[in-house]
Amino acid sequence: MKRITLLILAAAISTPALAAPETYVIDNTHTYPRFSYSHFGFSTQLSRFDKTSGNIVIDREAKTGSVNVVIATTSVDTGYPLFNEHIQGVDFFDTAKYPTATFTSNKVNFDGEKIVSVDGSLTLKGISKPVTLDVTSFQCMPHPMLKKDACGANATAVVKRTDFNMGKYAPNVSDEVTLTIAVEAVKE
Template sequence: MKNILTTAALVASLAAAPVFASTKNYTLDPSHSQIVFSYDHLGYSTTYGMFSGFEGTINFDQQNPAASSVNVSFPVRSMLTGWEGRFEHFMSDDFFGATADELVTFTSTGIEVTGENTALITGDLSLNGTTKSVVLDATLNQAGEHPMEGKQWAGFNATTTLLRSDYNVGAFAPFVSDEVEVMISIEAMEN
């Protein structure tokens, strides 16, 4: 009887103890992660470009998202513009003057949870030799076991607006919009 009472007391104390969620490490799935950017071209059109196939990690705590972090990097020259002439112009000294190994990096510095599946992710964006703080308006699309991979997976969308001139790539503004709309959609797999 004494053993049963002791066991019952131990179980009750464990049930009452706080649960400490742990942060899980996720690696971006380069085949399902894209950054799409757009800007106004002389009022005639909206022009789009994309970065894809990039690398990064997310330390994700689903129970306490504010304890999570993000770190992403990719080569400037991995930009896709849909037209070789535009790509070459962007890589010229008019804009990036990008070398083959020049990277764009984003490292989160804080996360403010704003809703059940939303947060503002503040971080340092380094681009074209300049680092500035930016805020991503992020949404957790889904987290759970991937039906084909059989392991934990997470998907996020995020948006932000950047000023080209903040990163010394503001040529032809204001005729070509200084503001660039950025849309991000990523998937990541637990390590």
């Protein structure tokens, strides 16, 4: 009996601990979804959203995870207050009726240890479409100021405004919009 107990104990000690999913809460002060588009071919305009929430779950051992992001569309910042109001109107974000946009993942794709893309659904103005975020950088490490583990990433995708009933002035103002998300999240 002692021998069996010792064998079980030895097996338990020599078996590496299985990694568990880790949850990171999005840091609104360092997360800025941005969007850019061609303005009549004159220039590429860049705007951002100032209020974002959500979480990221990563299971490095299983190579799985999830991403849930909620963007307050009322926090759009074009750099010009009058245009902020214009872009929140019914022809574009219609923030009175749809005050948030969401991205909910259905698959996190790894290449080795790194996350390289996230497949999911983007919902704008009540319309959901599949979108793949290409992750251009991803880093997890102890946060030097917060003394907690944190992750940061940059991701991009291209969507069409007309897919979300926001196509006013297309094609003069480009239908294709590049989304760029700079995100930081802190471990719960």
